[in-house]
Amino acid sequence: MGILAVLALPLVILGISGIIYIYQSVIWLLSRSAVQNKVVVITDAISRLGNECSRVFHAGGARLVLCGRTWEKLEALYDALISVADPSMTYTPKLILLDISDIDCIQDVAREILDCYGCVDVLINNASMKVKGAVQSISLELDKKIMDANYFGPVTLTKAILPNMISRRTGQIVLINSIQGKIGIPFRAAYAASKHAAVGFFDCLRAEMEEFDISVSTVNPTFIYSYHHQPVSGNWEASIWKLFFRKVEYGVHPVEVAEEVLRTVNSKKQEGLGKR
Numbered sequence: 001m002g003i004l005a006v007l008a009l010p011l012v013i014l015g016i017s018g019i020i021y022i023y024q025s026v027i028w029l030l031s032r033s034a035v036q037n038k039v040v041v042i043t044d045a046i047s048r049l050g051n052e053c054s055r056v057f058h059a060g061g062a063r064l065v066l067c068g069r070t071w072e073k074l075e076a077l078y079d080a081l082i083s084v085a086d087p088s089m090t091y092t093p094k095l096i097l098l099d100i101s102d103i104d105c106i107q108d109v110a111r112e113i114l115d116c117y118g119c120v121d122v123l124i125n126n127a128s129m130k131v132k133g134a135v136q137s138i139s140l141e142l143d144k145k146i147m148d149a150n151y152f153g154p155v156t157l158t159k160a161i162l163p164n165m166i167s168r169r170t171g172q173i174v175l176i177n178s179i180q181g182k183i184g185i186p187f188r189a190a191y192a193a194s195k196h197a198a199v200g201f202f203d204c205l206r207a208e209m210e211e212f213d214i215s216v217s218t219v220n221p222t223f224i225y226s227y228h229h230q231p232v233s234g235n236w237e238a239s240i241w242k243l244f245f246r247k248v249e250y251g252v253h254p255v256e257v258a259e260e261v262l263r264t265v266n267s268k269k270q271e272g273l274g275k276r
Helices: 001-033 048-059 070-086 103-117 140-168 189-212 235-244 252-267
Strands: 039-042 063-068 092-096 122-125 171-177 213-220
Touching: 039 048, 039 103, 048 063, 048 070, 048 189, 048 252, 063 070, 063 103, 063 140, 070 092, 092 103, 092 122, 103 140, 103 171, 122 252, 140 171, 171 189, 171 252, 189 213
Parallel strands: 039 063, 039 122, 063 092, 122 171, 171 213
Antiparallel strands: none
16 A cells, blocks of 8 residues: 555656646647648748748748848758658748848838738748847947847838738738847847837737737747757867856757747737747
8 A cells, every 4th residue: 555655646747747748749730730831931031040930830831931131041941941841741932032121122022922922821020130238339320220120120021011911811920029028138238129119019010900810929038049069078168168158058949939939820829938
């Protein structure tokens, strides 16, 4: 009797863990099928997070339109996606050159995007520019450049795509923003200000688009680390540098954020954190 009592708690924990795992697996499969055949536009698809978002949405059967500043990197992403894809289950991605900070070109690029499939079901505003420095050391010119990339760029592209969604009375707009759009921290004033502005705009847009059945979501991850490799064994300096200066251990892996973006699109929830 004593042995059974001792084993009961571990068995209960194991059973609950199994149920949670099965539930999460089912939700994951449903989220993948939810984007099947959807036209999904991803800006800055060549960034590491953009790469991971492209991967999960491509695997889910979405019709991808991938945007980025460098054609060679877009082609490399294209090759990586089709090399592991099942042609019977996926669509060949379409590639579009886009510099989100070049506001004057966005209208033309938006028309090019719409010409791909005639519509956009999901617009994922992923493009962003970062800057770190004391307020007095950041020039006003750089402040404006950050605002163009992080606020005016996504807003301009969204406004260009929005009439198509409104006319169809369906669609979803996702802003991949940052927790710094909620909380300001030292030496990130320009970046945080642009992210605060973006949150304000898309929060208002969400309220306005409700009557057209268009969902507007934001995903606000914490620091996303971008290292591909662990320090070489025995390389003490590299390990210390990454530990204390880069703070990789506090970062969220791009895969985790990409999966949160997919869950956000599937559930159409207003806000996600994209964290562990």
